[in-house]
Amino acid sequence: EERPAPRDAREAALAALRARLLADATLPLAEAATQAVFGEGPVDAPLMLVGEQPGDEEDLAGCPFVGPAGRLLDAALAEARIDRARLYVTNAVKHFKYQPQGRRRLHQRPDTGDIARYRPFLLEEIALVRPRIVLAMGVTAGQALTGDARVTLSGLRGTTHELRCGTPMRATVHPAYLLRLPEGEGQRREHAMFVEDLCDAAAYAG
Ligand code: URA
Secondary structure, eight states, rough: OOOOOOHHHHHHHHHHHHHHHHHHHSSTEEEEOOOOOOBBOOOOOEEEEEEEOOOHHHHHSSSSOHHHHHHHHHHHHTTTTTOOOGSSSEEEEEEEEEEETTTEEEEEOOOHHHHHHHHHHHHHHHHHHHHHHHEEEEEEHHHHHHTTTTTTHHHHHSSSSSSTSSOEEEEEEEEHHHHHHHHHHHHHHHHHHHHHHHHHHHHHOO
16 A cells, blocks of 8 residues: 655645645636635544635635634534544635625635536645545535536435545535524524534544
Protein backbone atom coordinates (compact mmCIF):
# COMPACT_ATOMS: atom_id res chain seq x y z
CA GLU A 1 0.00 0.00 0.00
CA GLU A 2 1.06 3.55 -0.76
CA ARG A 3 2.44 5.31 2.30
CA PRO A 4 0.67 8.55 3.15
CA ALA A 5 2.77 11.68 2.90
CA PRO A 6 3.79 13.16 6.26
CA ARG A 7 1.36 15.60 7.85
CA ASP A 8 3.49 18.67 7.10
CA ALA A 9 3.68 17.81 3.40
CA ARG A 10 -0.07 17.31 3.21
CA GLU A 11 -0.67 20.59 5.02
CA ALA A 12 1.62 22.39 2.56
CA ALA A 13 -0.15 20.73 -0.38
CA LEU A 14 -3.52 21.80 1.01
CA ALA A 15 -2.27 25.40 1.35
CA ALA A 16 -0.99 25.26 -2.24
CA LEU A 17 -4.37 23.96 -3.44
CA ARG A 18 -6.09 26.82 -1.65
CA ALA A 19 -3.72 29.33 -3.27
CA ARG A 20 -4.45 27.78 -6.68
CA LEU A 21 -8.19 28.12 -6.06
CA LEU A 22 -7.92 31.74 -4.96
CA ALA A 23 -5.84 32.63 -8.03
CA ASP A 24 -8.05 30.84 -10.57
CA ALA A 25 -9.94 33.55 -12.47
CA THR A 26 -11.28 31.04 -15.01
CA LEU A 27 -13.73 29.50 -12.55
CA PRO A 28 -17.31 30.27 -13.65
CA LEU A 29 -18.43 32.06 -10.45
CA ALA A 30 -15.16 33.78 -9.54
CA GLU A 31 -15.91 37.19 -10.94
CA ALA A 32 -19.18 37.90 -9.14
CA ALA A 33 -17.98 36.51 -5.80
CA THR A 34 -16.01 38.45 -3.19
CA GLN A 35 -13.54 35.62 -2.78
CA ALA A 36 -13.24 31.85 -2.99
CA VAL A 37 -14.07 29.90 0.15
CA PHE A 38 -11.76 26.95 0.67
CA GLY A 39 -12.24 24.13 3.16
CA GLU A 40 -11.32 24.57 6.81
CA GLY A 41 -10.02 22.13 9.38
CA PRO A 42 -7.10 19.86 10.25
CA VAL A 43 -5.44 18.02 7.37
CA ASP A 44 -5.78 14.76 9.29
CA ALA A 45 -9.49 15.13 10.14
CA PRO A 46 -11.19 11.71 10.23
CA LEU A 47 -14.53 13.21 9.17
CA MET A 48 -15.12 15.62 6.28
CA LEU A 49 -18.38 17.53 5.86
CA VAL A 50 -19.28 18.79 2.38
CA GLY A 51 -21.90 21.48 1.78
CA GLU A 52 -23.14 23.08 -1.43
CA GLN A 53 -21.50 26.47 -1.85
CA PRO A 54 -20.68 29.49 0.31
CA GLY A 55 -23.62 31.74 1.14
CA ASP A 56 -23.68 35.51 1.52
CA GLU A 57 -21.87 35.58 4.89
CA GLU A 58 -19.32 32.94 3.89
CA ASP A 59 -18.56 34.92 0.72
CA LEU A 60 -17.73 37.98 2.84
CA ALA A 61 -15.87 36.11 5.60
CA GLY A 62 -13.96 33.68 3.38
CA CYS A 63 -14.82 30.73 5.68
CA PRO A 64 -17.34 27.92 5.20
CA PHE A 65 -20.54 27.63 7.24
CA VAL A 66 -20.36 30.83 9.30
CA GLY A 67 -23.83 32.19 8.34
CA PRO A 68 -27.33 30.97 9.32
CA ALA A 69 -26.77 27.44 7.97
CA GLY A 70 -23.45 27.35 9.80
CA ARG A 71 -25.06 28.35 13.09
CA LEU A 72 -27.62 25.58 12.68
CA LEU A 73 -24.80 23.15 11.87
CA ASP A 74 -22.91 24.26 15.00
CA ALA A 75 -25.99 23.64 17.16
CA ALA A 76 -26.52 20.19 15.62
CA LEU A 77 -22.84 19.32 16.11
CA ALA A 78 -23.13 20.32 19.76
CA GLU A 79 -26.17 18.06 20.16
CA ALA A 80 -24.21 15.24 18.50
CA ARG A 81 -21.26 16.00 20.81
CA ILE A 82 -18.95 16.50 17.85
CA ASP A 83 -16.12 19.02 18.11
CA ARG A 84 -16.13 21.12 14.92
CA ALA A 85 -12.42 21.87 15.38
CA ARG A 86 -11.70 18.21 14.63
CA LEU A 87 -13.65 18.24 11.34
CA TYR A 88 -12.68 19.30 7.86
CA VAL A 89 -15.57 21.39 6.53
CA THR A 90 -15.81 22.34 2.86
CA ASN A 91 -18.17 22.90 -0.05
CA ALA A 92 -18.74 21.32 -3.47
CA VAL A 93 -18.60 24.74 -5.14
CA LYS A 94 -16.16 27.31 -3.78
CA HIS A 95 -17.78 30.59 -4.87
CA PHE A 96 -21.12 32.15 -3.92
CA LYS A 97 -23.59 32.01 -6.82
CA TYR A 98 -26.29 34.62 -6.49
CA GLN A 99 -28.84 36.79 -8.21
CA PRO A 100 -28.64 40.47 -7.24
CA GLN A 101 -31.98 41.84 -6.06
CA GLY A 102 -31.71 45.41 -4.92
CA ARG A 103 -29.08 45.44 -2.21
CA ARG A 104 -29.67 41.75 -1.48
CA ARG A 105 -27.90 38.79 -3.05
CA LEU A 106 -30.24 35.84 -3.48
CA HIS A 107 -28.70 32.35 -3.39
CA GLN A 108 -28.79 30.49 -6.70
CA ARG A 109 -28.28 26.76 -6.93
CA PRO A 110 -25.08 25.79 -8.79
CA ASP A 111 -25.79 23.87 -12.02
CA THR A 112 -24.12 20.65 -13.17
CA GLY A 113 -21.53 22.66 -15.13
CA ASP A 114 -20.56 24.63 -12.00
CA ILE A 115 -20.35 21.43 -9.96
CA ALA A 116 -18.09 19.80 -12.56
CA ARG A 117 -15.73 22.80 -12.76
CA TYR A 118 -15.15 22.91 -8.98
CA ARG A 119 -15.04 19.14 -8.51
CA PRO A 120 -11.26 18.73 -8.97
CA PHE A 121 -10.69 20.95 -5.92
CA LEU A 122 -13.03 18.84 -3.81
CA LEU A 123 -11.45 15.57 -4.96
CA GLU A 124 -7.99 16.91 -4.18
CA GLU A 125 -9.08 18.00 -0.71
CA ILE A 126 -10.24 14.41 -0.12
CA ALA A 127 -6.98 13.00 -1.51
CA LEU A 128 -4.93 15.19 0.85
CA VAL A 129 -7.05 14.94 4.01
CA ARG A 130 -7.83 11.24 3.49
CA PRO A 131 -10.81 11.28 5.88
CA ARG A 132 -12.19 7.95 7.07
CA ILE A 133 -15.56 9.11 5.80
CA VAL A 134 -17.14 12.04 3.97
CA LEU A 135 -20.62 13.28 4.84
CA ALA A 136 -22.46 14.94 1.95
CA MET A 137 -24.90 17.57 3.21
CA GLY A 138 -27.52 18.01 0.50
CA VAL A 139 -27.89 16.65 -2.99
CA THR A 140 -25.37 19.02 -4.60
CA ALA A 141 -22.61 17.61 -2.40
CA GLY A 142 -23.80 14.09 -3.19
CA GLN A 143 -23.70 14.81 -6.92
CA ALA A 144 -20.26 16.42 -6.70
CA LEU A 145 -18.79 13.59 -4.64
CA THR A 146 -20.20 10.76 -6.75
CA GLY A 147 -19.72 12.62 -10.04
CA ASP A 148 -23.26 11.59 -10.91
CA ALA A 149 -25.80 14.35 -11.55
CA ARG A 150 -28.70 11.86 -11.39
CA VAL A 151 -28.31 10.84 -7.73
CA THR A 152 -31.01 11.93 -5.29
CA LEU A 153 -30.68 12.56 -1.58
CA SER A 154 -33.30 9.93 -0.72
CA GLY A 155 -31.34 7.46 -2.87
CA LEU A 156 -28.08 8.20 -1.06
CA ARG A 157 -29.26 8.66 2.52
CA GLY A 158 -29.11 5.82 5.03
CA THR A 159 -26.34 3.73 3.46
CA THR A 160 -22.58 4.02 3.16
CA HIS A 161 -21.30 4.39 -0.40
CA GLU A 162 -17.79 4.00 -1.70
CA LEU A 163 -16.52 6.88 -3.82
CA ARG A 164 -14.33 6.12 -6.82
CA CYS A 165 -11.29 7.23 -4.79
CA GLY A 166 -12.17 4.54 -2.22
CA THR A 167 -13.35 6.91 0.49
CA PRO A 168 -16.66 5.96 2.14
CA MET A 169 -19.47 8.51 1.87
CA ARG A 170 -22.75 8.97 3.67
CA ALA A 171 -25.37 11.65 2.97
CA THR A 172 -27.77 13.83 4.92
CA VAL A 173 -29.85 16.94 4.35
CA HIS A 174 -28.33 20.36 3.93
CA PRO A 175 -28.71 22.44 7.12
CA ALA A 176 -30.33 25.26 5.09
CA TYR A 177 -33.17 22.84 4.29
CA LEU A 178 -33.91 22.62 8.02
CA LEU A 179 -33.95 26.42 8.26
CA ARG A 180 -36.67 26.57 5.61
CA LEU A 181 -39.01 24.07 7.31
CA PRO A 182 -41.94 25.54 9.24
CA GLU A 183 -41.61 25.20 12.99
CA GLY A 184 -43.33 22.18 14.44
CA GLU A 185 -43.25 18.42 14.78
CA GLY A 186 -42.00 17.79 11.23
CA GLN A 187 -39.10 20.17 11.65
CA ARG A 188 -38.15 18.68 15.01
CA ARG A 189 -38.17 15.21 13.45
CA GLU A 190 -36.01 16.31 10.49
CA HIS A 191 -33.60 18.07 12.84
CA ALA A 192 -33.29 14.93 15.00
CA MET A 193 -32.59 12.84 11.89
CA PHE A 194 -29.88 15.30 10.85
CA VAL A 195 -28.23 15.03 14.28
CA GLU A 196 -28.46 11.23 14.02
CA ASP A 197 -26.78 11.30 10.59
CA LEU A 198 -23.96 13.41 12.08
CA CYS A 199 -23.61 10.90 14.93
CA ASP A 200 -23.52 7.95 12.51
CA ALA A 201 -20.83 9.56 10.38
CA ALA A 202 -18.76 10.47 13.46
CA ALA A 203 -19.09 6.92 14.80
CA TYR A 204 -17.86 5.58 11.46
CA ALA A 205 -14.93 8.03 11.56
CA GLY A 206 -14.09 6.72 15.03
N1 URA B 1 -24.26 26.66 2.78
C1 URA B 1 -23.31 25.84 2.29
O1 URA B 1 -23.58 24.88 1.59
N2 URA B 1 -22.05 26.09 2.60
C2 URA B 1 -21.68 27.11 3.35
O2 URA B 1 -20.49 27.27 3.57
C3 URA B 1 -22.69 27.95 3.86
C4 URA B 1 -23.97 27.71 3.55
